[in-house]
Amino acid sequence: MSAPGTLADLPHRRRNLLTGEWLLVSPHRAKRPWQGEVASPVAARAPAHDPACHLCPGNLRATGEANPAYDGTFVFANDFAALLDEGGMAQGPQGIFETSPATGEARVICFAPDHGATLARLPQQGIARVVDCWCCLSAELGARWAHVQLFENKGAMMGASSSHPHGQVWASDFVPELPAREDARQRDWLATRGRVLLGDLIEAELAAAERVVEVNAHWLAVVPHWAAWPFEVLLMARAPVARLEQLDGAARADLAVILSRLLRRYDELFACDFPYSMGWHGAPHALGDDCAHWRLHAHFLPPLLRSASVRKHMVGFELLGETQRDITPESAAERLRAVEID
Numbered sequence: 001m002s003a004p005g006t007l008a009d010l011p012h013r014r015r016n017l018l019t020g021e022w023l024l025v026s027p028h029r030a031k032r033p034w035q036g037e038v039a040s041p042v043a044a045r046a047p048a049h050d051p052a053c054h055l056c057p058g059n060l061r062a063t064g065e066a067n068p069a070y071d072g073t074f075v076f077a078n079d080f081a082a083l084l085d086e087g088g089m090a091q092g093p094q095g096i097f098e099t100s101p102a103t104g105e106a107r108v109i110c111f112a113p114d115h116g117a118t119l120a121r122l123p124q125q126g127i128a129r130v131v132d133c134w135c136c137l138s139a140e141l142g143a144r145w146a147h148v149q150l151f152e153n154k155g156a157m158m159g160a161s162s163s164h165p166h167g168q169v170w171a172s173d174f175v176p177e178l179p180a181r182e183d184a185r186q187r188d189w190l191a192t193r194g195r196v197l198l199g200d201l202i203e204a205e206l207a208a209a210e211r212v213v214e215v216n217a218h219w220l221a222v223v224p225h226w227a228a229w230p231f232e233v234l235l236m237a238r239a240p241v242a243r244l245e246q247l248d249g250a251a252r253a254d255l256a257v258i259l260s261r262l263l264r265r266y267d268e269l270f271a272c273d274f275p276y277s278m279g280w281h282g283a284p285h286a287l288g289d290d291c292a293h294w295r296l297h298a299h300f301l302p303p304l305l306r307s308a309s310v311r312k313h314m315v316g317f318e319l320l321g322e323t324q325r326d327i328t329p330e331s332a333a334e335r336l337r338a339v340e341i342d
Helices: 027-031 124-142 177-193 197-208 249-269 329-338
Strands: 012-015 022-025 074-077 104-110 147-154 166-172 212-215 219-222 233-237 276-281 297-301 304-307
Touching: 104 124, 124 147, 124 166, 124 249, 177 197, 177 276, 197 212, 197 219, 197 233, 212 249, 212 329, 219 249, 233 249, 249 329
Parallel strands: none
Antiparallel strands: 012 022, 074 104, 104 166, 147 166, 147 276, 212 219, 219 233, 233 297, 276 297
């Protein structure tokens, strides 16, 4: 009988503690020959100002409205919002063709006036301004809406309609599916164990160390044990805070530092402007003060797999069965740690 293998070389499943979903890990497949998609080379850095960009200072947007000559962050109502702050449709039937009204509002967040910048290339002072903006929007919109989703889609590979450094915020009168699942899982963990799920995870990840990418006094960034995307990262607040607006000055400053370091690691990994979707998950504002089970965190979900031109596709088994990955989260974290950024 052959000796038992390890998680590093044999197929196995891992459970996502935040959603309850399982995923398949197949480390041996990372050795297979690759003849898949090869994308075009990454373009050179864009100029500081693009006359054709709808988000640059002073330029006209698609609606004909002119942007101000902003020199920091700039937030405006999304000209093509996915949610509308209107009366909405009537409640639909609750049978086979079930529907429900949905209202809200959406805004665009320009991170900086420099068209060629990215969060990774901004100085920490510039990132700190973005952090403050996120916190203010969470507080303002959370006072009116059930849930506030702040996110960034970086790069054309992630469907970004503009290369200008920007993110978005969608506020809704409902709690979307993923935050709702995370709420239920975290609530159950506290009820059954008397502890906060992500607090326990932080302790376990720091003790194991093998999936840690960056850590400072207020934040921990890991490739989570259940990562779906090759170089996915979970960024968690180490203090018991549930929402962005609860962060004090020191935590915000440390957030700017760890964001800078993490995003520069991404860019240096494959020597490119690393594409990703990222977003914040804090306690839904619909919960009010009933959020002791929550811990503020952000998900970074980048698609790149082998190089700047080879990405992971969610197809076949992933779409019809469950999520599957080849390289282990531990090896992904090791590669990100090995990147030299200082």
